[in-house]
Amino acid sequence: MTSPAIQVRGLRRSYGSGATAYEAVRGVDLDVPAGTLTALLGTNGAGKTSTMEVVEGLCSPSAGEVRVLGLDPVAARDQVRRRTGTLLQTSGFSGDLTVDETLRMWAGTLTAPRPLAEVVDLLRLGHRADVAVRALSGGERRRLDLACALMGRPEVLLLDEPTTGLDPESRRDVWALVRSLRDAGTTVLLTTHYLEEAEALADRLEIMHAGRIVRSGTAAEVVAGHPSHIRLRTTSAPAWLDELPAGRGVITDGGRTTVETDALQETLTALLVRAGAEGLRLDDLEARHASLESVFLAIADGTHPATTTTTTPEPEAALR
Amino acid sequence: MSTLPVVPRISVPRTLRLARWNAVLLTRNRLALTYAAALPLLPLALLLGGDRGDEALGAATIATTLTMALVFPVFYNVLSQFVTRRDELVLKRLRTGEARDAELLTALVLPGAVIAVVVALAAIPVAAAFGQDLPRNPLLYVVGVLACIALYAAFAFWTAAWTRNAEAAQLTSLPVILLAVGGQLSLALPEAAQRWAELTPGAALTGLVRVTWFGLDDGRTTSSLDLAATWGAAAPHLAVLVAWTVAAFALAARSLHWEPRV
Structure with missing residues (x-):
């Protein structure tokens, strides 16, 4: 194993000082192995962008350490920038320049830029070359931004919400492009709040909440250990729901009952057999495996066990 | 918050390429271009009205011209370009790339700096055409312009x-503009205030023009300094300019902000 392309240890980042101080990142550890794609997931305000900005070398951490390709992105800025490509959460271009001019300007800042035609083809910007940036659609502007990020043939790509504001088709295009770059050996760290995007692209997920990474691993690992759910509606929930095999608990909310289980098929079979025998009518019956979405929502609600602790949560440690 | 490195390393080709695009952007903004390029040339017309060879008038006109060339193409132009690019996140985007901070800043200054230098040099033949002398100490004259x-x-x-945004610059630019024109206004001030006004960069520039171009000693209206004497006579004015420059760099380095103000 070579050392990871991106390594973050004990990262903290605070804004302001004194009584108004706010700690956006509260001790993040993160490894992105070379040639893999990691998605940093989280709700708005989870600390994704604050983490990314330190990895991008735009600012120093309040505490902790970041290494990109083994180098400190602030102290060794020149060396790191030559080998990384960054896409910020919000694009930053002068509206008065055309697409072609913007690309030429960006190329002019690089030591070894790709040929312009190649980048233009890659991002399908050819037909818009002479259009002023201010007249571009949000999706086109994002593609232009991505073109700049890729222009230096980066070994490490840092993408902060690359597909936000894109239509579904453009989003798929960006996914295909990012996947092909990863397959060609590029290391990618991207943030997103689209679970679908993370599942489609990432070798590894890191889920952030309130400044910490609360779950990490492959999509399967993140979901593992989370209960499946059986939802139903009955006039009165029978007591035996609690005693179903592999059941983990019953939650009643109004007329709606949710049974949590570690073995969906087993619990569901037992439930249906018993209900059939007793002639119990089950309305709106719904059985669902734990999904990334259910885990993510549990984290966002603060009901996930890892979100309620203040120390490094156990499940996370177990997955590492 | 960022600080300027003490001795910034700069790639000259990259800085020039960036500066070129800043110049292109300047030409795409009619109003900014008028302010930056046309306005500084207007004061030269004052030479039309006076007697040919009137040195006091010549000095006042050249000082006004240079002040305009420093206030608009350099100060106001750099201020509004920086604020605009900052607010458009262009600077933040560029900082994620290979361009270094000092290169980005220098490239923002260069188009206006070139205009200021061109105006400073163009003033020489124009003034000569109106019967004025050529600068007595051209080297010090140019050094003074570059320092400014x-x-x-x-x-x-x-x-x-x-400065919160580009519009706010119309207001936030006033303190520095006052410092720049303070020298010319000093005669209108009460005597006690005049002594302080002479310590403004504007007054230092005026003094420098009088000495290095026209050989005018303090308070004189006719030329009395030869080339050798200009070095010593210019020294206090240069010292004032250098002190202001050091202070301005320290302030800028401490307060430089690359992201929009919230």
């Missing part, structure tokens, strides 16, 4: 730090 460019560029970055 550095000074007003640094002031622009400092002012940008507390």
Whole structure:
């Protein structure tokens, strides 16, 4: 194993000082192995962008350490920038320049830029070359931004919400492009709040909440250990729901009952057999495996066990 | 918050390429271009009205011309370009790339600096055409202009730090503009205030023009200094400019902000 392309240890980042101080990142550890794609997931305000900005070398951490390709992105800025490509959460271009001019300007800042035609083809910007940036659609502007990020043939790509504001088709295009770059050996760290995007692209997920990474691993690992759910509606929930095999608990909310289980098929079979025998009518019956979405929502609600602790949560440690 | 490195390393080709695009952007903004390129040339017309060879008038006109060339193409232009690019996140985007901070800043200054230098040099033949002498100490004259460019560029970055957006620059630019024109206004001030007004960069520039171009000693209206005497007579004015430049760089380095103010 070579050392990871991106390594973050004990990262903290605070804004302001004194009584108004706010700690956006509260001790993040993160490894992105070379040639893999990691998605940093989280709700708005989870600390994704604050983490990314330190990895991008735009600012120093309040505490902790970041290494990109083994180098400190602030102290060794020149060396790191030559080998990384960054896409910020919000694009930053002068509206008065055309697409072609913007690309030429960006190329002019690089030591070894790709040929312009190649980048233009890659991002399908050819037909818009002479259009002023201010007249571009949000999706086109994002593609232009991505073109700049890729222009230096980066070994490490840092993408902060690359597909936000894109239509579904453009989003798929960006996914295909990012996947092909990863397959060609590029290391990618991207943030997103689209679970679908993370599942489609990432070798590894890191889920952030309130400044910490609360779950990490492959999509399967993140979901593992989370209960499946059986939802139903009955006039009165029978007591035996609690005693179903592999059941983990019953939650009643109004007329709606949710049974949590570690073995969906087993619990569901037992439930249906018993209900059939007793002639119990089950309305709106719904059985669902734990999904990334259910885990993510549990984290966002603060009901996930890892979100309620203040120390490094156990499940996370177990997955590492 | 960022600080300027003490001795910034700069790639000259990259800085020039960036500066070229800043110049292109300047030409795409009619109003900014008028302010930056046309306005500084207007004061030269004052030479039309006076007697040919009137040295006091010549000195006042050249000083006004240079002040305009420093206030608009350098100070105000750099201020508004920096604030606009900052607010458009263009600077933040560029900082994720290979361009270094000092290169980005220098490239923002260069188009206006070139205009200021061109105006300063164009003033020589224009003044000669109106019967004025050629600069007595051209070297010191140019050094003074360059020092002022550095000074007003640094002031622009400092002012940008507390300028909320490009429109607000119309107001936030006033303190520095007052410092720049203070020298010319000093005669209108009460005597006690005049002594202080002479310590403004504007007054230092006026003094420098009088000495290095026209050989006018303090308070004189006719030329009395030869080339050798200009060095010593210019020294206090240069010292004032250098002190302001050092202070402006320190302020700018401490307050430089790359992200929009919230």
